[in-house]
Amino acid sequence: MLEGVNGMLYKQFSNETKNQILSQLKDYFQEERLEEIGDLAAENILDFISKEIGPYFYNQGVKDAKGVCEEKLINLEEDILSLERPTGSRK
Numbered sequence: 839m840l841e842g843v844n845g846m847l848y849k850q851f852s853n854e855t856k857n858q859i860l861s862q863l864k865d866y867f868q869e870e871r872l873e874e875i876g877d878l879a880a881e882n883i884l885d886f887i888s889k890e891i892g893p894y895f896y897n898q899g900v901k902d903a904k905g906v907c908e909e910k911l912i913n914l915e916e917d918i919l920s921l922e923r924p925t926g927s928r929k
Contacts, residue, residue, distance in 0.1 A: 863875070863883055
């Protein structure tokens with residue numbers, strides 16, 4: 839596990855996912871920068887991104903999820919209120 843912001847732990851990627859990311863990093867450097875990097879350099883870059891930049895993406899994902907949940911709750915409240923029936927006496 840990687841320790842994240844405020845002591846939160848982030849789940850590590852599976853080996854398959856990590857290898858796919860490392861491959862994409864190496865491909866990026868080859869295609870975009872015309873540099874060949876090895877496995878160690880790719881892992882160092884991934885570690886840097888995960889520890890230093892990843893929390894920004896994570897926090898934005900949390901904010902986005904919060905917004906979606908709030909929107910769903912507002913819709914749910916409206917749906918529930920629409921089920922109410924009129925009350926009062928007829929005159």
